[in-house]
Amino acid sequence: MAKKMRTLVTICGLCLCLCLSLTVSGCGLQALLGNKNKTSSASKGKAVTVAVSLNQDDPNKLLITKGIDDLAKKEDVQVKYIDPSEVDNDSALKGAKVLIYQGGNANLLKSAEASKVPVLALNQVPAGVKLVGIVTPDQEKAGELMAESLVSKVPEGQVIILQNDASETGSQELLAGNKSVLSKYPKITVQIIASSSGSESTAKQSLSDLLQKNPGKVQGILAHTEKLSAIANDVLKQFQLDKKVILIGGQASIPSLERIASGTQTSAVDTSPYLQGVNAFQWAQKILNNESLDVSDSITSEQGEIPAKLIQVKAVTPDNLAVIQKSYVKTMQSAEQDQKQQSTKASSQGKDQGASKDQGDSKNQNKQGASSGSDQAQNKSGNVPAGVEKVTERIKTETTRDYLDAQGKVIGTEKTTNEQVKTLPPDMLKQQTDQSDQESKDSSKDQGGQSSKDQSSGQ
Template sequence: MKRILLIVFALFLSLTLTGCSLQDLLGNKKQKSQSSSQSQQKAVIAVALNEQDPNKDLILRGIEDMAQKENIEVKMISPGTSGGQQSGSSSGGQSSQGGSSGGASESKGSQGQSSQGQSSGGSNSQDSSSQLKGAKILIYQGGNPELLQSVQKDKIPVVALNALPAGVKPAGIILPDPQKAGELMAEPVLSKVSEGQVVVLQGDPSDSATQKTLAATKQTLSKNPKITVQAIASPAGSEAVARQGFVDLLQKNPGKIQAVIAQTEKLAALATEVLKSQQLEKKVLLVGGQANQQSLQRMAGGTQVADIDTSPYIQGVNAFQWAQKIVNKETLDISESVTGDQGEVPAKIVPVKSVTPENLAVVQKSYAKAAETAAKTSGQSQKDQGSSSSGSKDQKGQSSDTQGGTQGQDQKKGSAQGQSQSGGTSSGGNVPQGATKVTEKVQTIITRDYLDSQGKVLGTEKSTSEQNRTIPSEMLKQETQQKSQQDQGQKGQQGQEGAKSDKKS
C-alpha cells in the first residue's frame, strides 16, 4: 500500500514540476487524434492542366475557388523541365505549382513535402504514381501520358477537360460548346465575305469536338454558295504541318483566300505569323476560336476580326463540381455525350459567346482583371507555402486546416438546415420520423463585372450552377446532437440569468 502511495505521489510531483496536468495530457492526445482523423477524411482532387493552354490560370482559379468553399484539397500536378511531373498540394482550395521555366524548381506542399523535377534519369511512372497518392480523382487536361497509366493502375477516376485523353475512358468531360463555337466562328466571315475561299485551321482531327466544330463551321458557311471552304488539319504537336499547308494554299491561290478561321490560339498565332510574312494581315480576315489576352490584343490592333469566349473560369468550376459528384457517387447533370476510342463519355457543355469589336473592350478588361487576380492568388499561395517550412508554422497550418474543416461543416450544416425548414420540418432542425434519405441542393451564383479603367461597372454577367448532394446519416446525427447541446446550453444560460434577476429583485 505504501509503495502504491509513493508511486502516485511521484506521478503528481512530476506533473507539477513540468507545469502540465493530467487533463492537459489527455486533452493534447484527444486534439492530436481529432486532427489526424480530420486530415484522413479530407478529400484530395489532383489537377493536371495543359501548359500550352493560354487560359490555364483562369481554369485553375475556377477549381480553386470552388475547392476553398468546400474545404477540399487541390493537388496541382504540372510538367517539369524534362517532361516529368512536379506536384504541390495545399488545403482549402489553394494549390502550388512546380516546374517553372529555366530549370527544375522545388514545390512544397502543405504537409511540408517537396518534389523536384529531374533533368535526367528516374522513373516517370513511379513519380506519377507517388504524385497521385491520396487523390480521389484526377481533373486532366494535359501532361505526362504516363500519368494516365498510373490512373488506370490505381483505379482513380478521371474528369477530362476540353478533349478526351488517349487510352483512358474518363468518367466525364467538360468542354466548351463545339457546335455553337463552329457557328459563331463562321458568322463574321459570312457577314464580311461575299465570295472566295475560306481556310479553316482545324485542331487535332482525331478529337470529336474539333470535328463537330468544323462541321458546324462548314454548314454555316454553306449558306453562301459562292464561298468555298478548305480545311487543314493539325494533329497534336504537328502545327508545322498546318503552317506549311497554309503557306502553300496562299501561294497557289493568290488573291482568292478571303478569310482564315483558327480553332485554337496556337493556330491563330500561327496564321497571324504567316499572314504578316506574306503582307496579308490587313487583307485576309482572321477569326479565332479561343479568346485569351493575346488574341484580344490582336483584335485591338486590327489583325483579328473576331474570337470565341470559351469561359475558362466556368470550365474550372464545372470540372470541380463533376469531380466532387463522382467522388461522392452522386448523379451527374449530363447535357450531352462525346464518342471516343473507349466509347461514349458523359459530357457537360459550357456555353460560349462571340467576341466582336462591339464588346471587345468589355471582354478584354474582364480577361485582364481575371488574369491579374489569378496571378496574385498563385503568388500568395506559393508565398504561404514557402513560409510553412518550420515546425511551429506547420502546426499553425494544421490548426488552419482544422478551422477550415469546421467552417466547411458549418456551411453544409446551414445549407441542410435551410432546406429542412423550407421543406416544412420543425425549426429545431431534427430529422422527421420516417425519413430514410436526405438530399440538399447547393446553388452557386457567379457574378462577373466588366469595369473600365476608372472602376466604373460597364456590364454584369451572371451564371448559375446547381448540384444535388445526399447528406450522410452520420452528419445528420452529429447535427442533431450539436443542436440538442446548443438548446440545452441556452436553456441553462437563461435559467442562470433568471436566477440572478430574482436575487437582485
C-alpha cells in the same frame, strides 16, 4: 432463493467475461454500438484530394486553375496539380480520389486506371481511357459562331480552316460547326489544313504555300486554337495581308483579344475558361460524394456515349470586346496574384525554418527573464542586469498589402514578414531608457516601441 443466487452469479460471470474480452481484443463500447459515428467523424475531417493535370500549352490555363481553386477553397478540398515532368505517376496520384485531365503525361491515365481513380476529362476526350464524364465548351456551337462571323464579312471566295487535331473529338465538332454554316454558301470554297499537337510549324508552312499559290484568292482563315491563330497572324503579316484577309479564332485569350483591338483579327469565341474550371471541380466533387451528375448532354466517342457538361460559348466582336477583355484581364490578374501569394508564403516558410534556431534562443531568453520577479522589475524599470556585455534586440514586422480595383473592391491581398536582429551596448540602452522614464513615468508599450526606434536611429 438459491436459484436466484445462481442466476445472479451467472449474469455477473457473463459481464466479467465480456469485459475481459473487450480488454484483450482492444475493442470498446463504441465497437459494440457500431462504427457509424466514428466513420462520419473520420470522413468529415479527412482531406480529400482532387488531382488535376492541365494542358501546359493552353493560354487560358491560369484562368481554369483560378476557377478550380476558388471553389476548392470554399469547399475546403485539397487540390493537387500534377506537373507533366513527373514520371512516377503512381506517386503523383497518391491520395487522389478523382483526376481532372486536360493534358499532360498520357501515362498518368494508365496509372489512374490501374489505381481505379475516376477520370473526368476537360475540353477533350483522351484516347484509350474510360471516362466518368467530360466538361467542355460547346465546340460545335463555337464552330458555327466562327463561320457566321466570317460569312458576315466574306460571302464568297476561298477560306482556309486551320484544324488542330483531326483525331480529337472536340476538333471534329468544331469542324462540323464550321461546315454546317459554310455549306450554305456555294460561292465559298474551303481548304482544310490539319495539324497535331507539336506540329504547328507544318501548319505554318502549309499556310504559307497556299497563300503563295493562290495570290489574292484567300479571303478568310478560321483558326481553331489560339496557337494556330497566332501562327496565321504571323504568316499574314509576313505577306502583308493582315489587313486584307479576315482572321477568325476559335479560342479567345488575352493575346487574341489584343489582336481584335488592334484590328489584325476580326473575332474569336469566348469559351469561358474560368467556368470550365468551376464546373470541372463541381463535377469532381459530385464524383467524390457519389452523387449523380446533372447530365443534360453527351459526347459520342470510341468509348461510347460520355456524360457531358457543355459550357455555353459566345462570339467576341469589336462590339462586346471591351467587356470581355476587362473580364479576362481582371481574372488573370487575380490568378497571378494568388500565385504570388503562394510563392511568398512558401518563401516565408523557408525563412522561418532557417530562423527557427534563433527564435528558439529568443524564447529561452524570454523564459529566463521571466523566471524571477526581481528580474522582471529590473526590466520594467529599464535597469540592465549586472554582468551584461551586449543586448540583442529582435524586431519582427508584418506588412499587409491590399490590391483594389477601380470600385475599391479588394481583388488580392499580399502579406510579407520582415525580421531584424540588432545588437546594442548596454550603456546606450540604459541611457535611453532613463531619458524615456524622465519624460513620462507611466511608460506604455507604445513608448517602449518608440524607444526601440530611437535605439535604431542612435545605432
